[in-house]
Amino acid sequence: MAERHTFRAEIVDAGGGGAFVRMGEPCHILIVIKDIRNKIGKTFANEVDVTIEEDVDPRLAEVPGDLKEAFAKNSQAQSFFNKLSYQKEYVTWIEEAKRDETRQGRIVKMIEMLKEGQKGR
Numbered sequence: 001m002a003e004r005h006t007f008r009a010e011i012v013d014a015g016g017g018g019a020f021v022r023m024g025e026p027c028h029i030l031i032v033i034k035d036i037r038n039k040i041g042k043t044f045a046n047e048v049d050v051t052i053e054e055d056v057d058p059r060l061a062e063v064p065g066d067l068k069e070a071f072a073k074n075s076q077a078q079s080f081f082n083k084l085s086y087q088k089e090y091v092t093w094i095e096e097a098k099r100d101e102t103r104q105g106r107i108v109k110m111i112e113m114l115k116e117g118q119k120g121r
Contacts, residue, residue: 006056006086012049014040061091070107077114084119 005067009017009030016039030050032042042048063071073077082088090110097103 005051006054007047008053011036011040012051014048060085061088063087064095066103067091067094067107067110068093070111074111074115075109077111079118080114 007020008021011017011032014036015034016033018030020028021031023029028033030048032048037043040048040085078094081090094103094106094110097106
């Protein structure tokens with residue numbers, strides 16, 4: 001399996017960037033939030049000048065209390081999580097849940113995935 005890389009995009013003259021999303025091999029699109037599109041006077045399918053660099057910054061995050069409790073019961077999952085460079089994505093996924101049942105279900109799923117050594121959800 002090929003090594004995956006993460007990149008950071010900065011839209012020239014916009015003071016911000018966007019997120020790359022894979023749209024099949026090897027194509028990607030750059031998602032630009034509405035505030036930035038308005039700022040630069042662009043809309044969907046318009047061209048923009050972008051600088052791209054590899055994003056090597058670790059994505060560490062503050063672990064919420066309920067996730068800490070789950071890790072306390074699952075040291076194997078916590079050990080694997082601690083080795084990840086993109087912890088923030090996992091924590092954000094947990095914190096974006098609107099209902100407590102959803103949040104708890106995501107924590108259970110995350111713990112199982114981490115125990116199995118799965119890096120992505």
